[in-house]
Amino acid sequence: MIKTLVSIEVDLAASRAIRFASQLNYFIPMEIQPVYVKEAPPRELSIGSGWARHHWEQEIVQQGKAEIMEMISSEWEFSPTLKEPRVVCGDREWELLRIIETERFDVFVDGERFEWTPANLCRKLRSKLLQRFPGIIGIVRVLRKIEELLVLCTEAKGVQPLVQSLALLWNGSSLPVSLAIPHGAPDDLAQEAARAKEVLAQAGCQVSLHADFPYYPEPPAPGFLRKYGLVALALKRDLKKDSPELDWLSRVKTPLLITLY
Secondary structure: OEEEEEEEOOOHHHHHHHHHHHHHHHHOOEEEEEEEEEOOOHHHHHOOOOHHHHHHHHHHHHHHHHHHHHHHHHHOOOOOOEOOOEEEEOOHHHHHHHHHHHOOOOEEEEEOOOOOOHHHHHHHHOOHHHHHOOOEEEEEOOOOOOOOEEEEOOOHHHHHHHHHHHHHHOOOOOOOEEEEEEOOOOHHHHHHHHHHHHHHHHOOOOEEEEEEEOOOOOOOOOOHHHHOOEEEEEEOOOOOOOOHHHHHHOOOOOOEEEEEO
16 A cells, blocks of 8 residues: 655645645555644743653644644545544654654655745755655645646656656556657667656556657646646756756646655
């Protein structure tokens, strides 16, 4: 069973993240675990240790449960496999890091709360949390009807780690997969994409390969969104905010699945 961790807060971005995970669950049976990290006000952090601090933390968690249950109760209608949210008190990144380092999750999903720019995407992907996450990262700015998964191959070295992750995630899925390489791609990239097609086909995916993909590195044309509702690609862990991939992604109004290598 695919295990998906969804970071949530009391906002619209969390609702989008949950509904996106539920969309994936339609094509890929998965267990969806939402986690809400209730951050305490800074002035409260000066409280002492022992029983008093433990009692105070329990109160913060109970407040968090009341807040998040009011929001998430409406999502069960769209997400029947959604587990009861886990609520913890502390620093968001630290607490989520502790979870992913002690439990196995295949996918991490987060709703984007900031302006969709190359700099913000770079800052997010270079966070300690996402740098350490071993699986696929889902970033949701908007929701789209998902009719096909676009797997964009931009670097030969990134194709293998991306496709290995997708072969596990998309094994036997009914959602068609389009592998795409841009116009003028070098021979090694084309060869890696051809091998990737074989790997995905062996995993039971409905996969096709498109050379001279017209939407990259050019900005996506209006018709792009009518065909693809989800984009996956691999990015280097030390990516720069001026990378062509991030510039292109900042123009794409679809959810993303990203593998860091």
